[in-house]
Amino acid sequence: MSAVNRLWPNRAAAGRQELSDGRGPRSWSRLAQGVLLLVTLAGTICLFSIDYEKRAKGTDFAHVYAAARLVLEGNGHQLYDFATQDQFQIRYLGRTGTYYNHPPFELLLYLPISFWSLQTAYLLWCLLNVGFLACTAIAFHKHIFNRLDWRILLPVFLLFPPVLINFQQGQDSLFLLLIMTLAVVALMQDQNFEAGCWLGCGLFKFHIILPFVLLVLWARRRGFLGGFALMSVTLLLISAGMSGWSFLTEYTLFLTKLNGLPLPGIHPPAMANLRGLITVLNVANGTWARLGLIGSASLLLFAWTAWKGKSKVADAAGLVFGNFVLAALLVSYHLSPSDVSLVLLPMALFSASLMTSTGIPMTSTGIPRPARLILFALECLILLPPLHLFLLTWHVYAYAAVPILILLAMSARNGANVSLSSAEMKP
Numbered sequence: 001m002s003a004v005n006r007l008w009p010n011r012a013a014a015g016r017q018e019l020s021d022g023r024g025p026r027s028w029s030r031l032a033q034g035v036l037l038l039v040t041l042a043g044t045i046c047l048f049s050i051d052y053e054k055r056a057k058g059t060d061f062a063h064v065y066a067a068a069r070l071v072l073e074g075n076g077h078q079l080y081d082f083a084t085q086d087q088f089q090i091r092y093l094g095r096t097g098t099y100y101n102h103p104p105f106e107l108l109l110y111l112p113i114s115f116w117s118l119q120t121a122y123l124l125w126c127l128l129n130v131g132f133l134a135c136t137a138i139a140f141h142k143h144i145f146n147r148l149d150w151r152i153l154l155p156v157f158l159l160f161p162p163v164l165i166n167f168q169q170g171q172d173s174l175f176l177l178l179i180m181t182l183a184v185v186a187l188m189q190d191q192n193f194e195a196g197c198w199l200g201c202g203l204f205k206f207h208i209i210l211p212f213v214l215l216v217l218w219a220r221r222r223g224f225l226g227g228f229a230l231m232s233v234t235l236l237l238i239s240a241g242m243s244g245w246s247f248l249t250e251y252t253l254f255l256t257k258l259n260g261l262p263l264p265g266i267h268p269p270a271m272a273n274l275r276g277l278i279t280v281l282n283v284a285n286g287t288w289a290r291l292g293l294i295g296s297a298s299l300l301l302f303a304w305t306a307w308k309g310k311s312k313v314a315d316a317a318g319l320v321f322g323n324f325v326l327a328a329l330l331v332s333y334h335l336s337p338s339d340v341s342l343v344l345l346p347m348a349l350f351s352a353s354l355m356t357s358t359g360i361p362m363t364s365t366g367i368p369r370p371a372r373l374i375l376f377a378l379e380c381l382i383l384l385p386p387l388h389l390f391l392l393t394w395h396v397y398a399y400a401a402v403p404i405l406i407l408l409a410m411s412a413r414n415g416a417n418v419s420l421s422s423a424e425m426k427p
Helices: 003-007 009-021 025-049 060-072 082-093 104-109 118-144 150-157 161-169 173-188 192-201 203-218 224-243 247-258 274-281 287-308 314-331 337-355 369-383 385-393 397-425
Strands: none
Touching: 025 118, 025 150, 025 161, 060 082, 060 104, 060 118, 104 224, 118 150, 118 161, 118 173, 118 337, 161 173, 161 337, 161 385, 173 192, 173 203, 173 314, 173 337, 192 203, 192 224, 203 224, 203 287, 203 314, 203 337, 224 247, 274 287, 274 397, 287 314, 287 397, 314 337, 314 397, 337 369, 337 397, 369 397, 385 397
């Protein structure tokens, strides 16, 4: 019998009765968290869905909705024809704007909700995004960062400006965040084939997924390539079924011509990656010189991250895969502000490594205290709204790449230290 039961048997019995009746402190805490969560989600959805049709111009969901209607009405073979997209945007949006520029298979997500009006479809998409974000929070709590309940993590996510931009634009970045979270969890559990399948599902943003896939292949994860290839072929067949095999050439030509249009939807100063940073710094004169510098810098960063991620020590897996995500974002040629929501994944992985110890003392043999403080400060700077609001207001969001670069450098450096320390501690 415990000391509590011996000294205060009545109190111990009352505590057991409260727990059995669901009236204990833990029960009340969960109830309060649930109420807070419901209020937060209801407020978020109402904020973004009210009068959407009046402010749809300039948002990404509108042109995706028009593209879904195009496919729904049997015109999938003309998906990458500019004139056809213009025609459907005029019919359903009353004007023309940016174009749908993702692979055909992604429209499977939007076809069910495109039966409704634009306003209703946007509301349903917001609800789906809440579901994606909730699933991500649950995965974080169960497999990555279990110090906070998912009911707390979800409102915290909604404080992150790129997440709110995703809702405002009707983007698909939160779906990609869920996919990459499930893939990284699978990789950390050595379920490599499953991880490859998940990442194949994210090919609707291949410019982000492919660099991450190459880094994982460098880590020689057996079975990973098979899962990724299987899902890639499956989605290729689905796309061909929707738009015909000619979509392979038409989509390529579409992307090459897109940048020369009046409304391409491509704004490098708004990209928090190497391309955006080099553009706003204006360190290269001429288009070809700038492209060469972007390519060289991207290759160097990619190679450096791959070299730093050579370790296969399980204790450093969180840091290594977090670095891979950051590197994929920085070297991607296109990155919307909403895509920065993917940074939540490496920050959770880094926080778990900083706040927990898996047999490695966080002293001189692990991550030193000054480095942990710098990493924590960088995460706070990136997570909290002031930095994002300032850069968005001044139309230089590309500078958000600077703290992300520093975060990658600090994590990669100290991830190697953790791997080395773990190896030294083995008998």
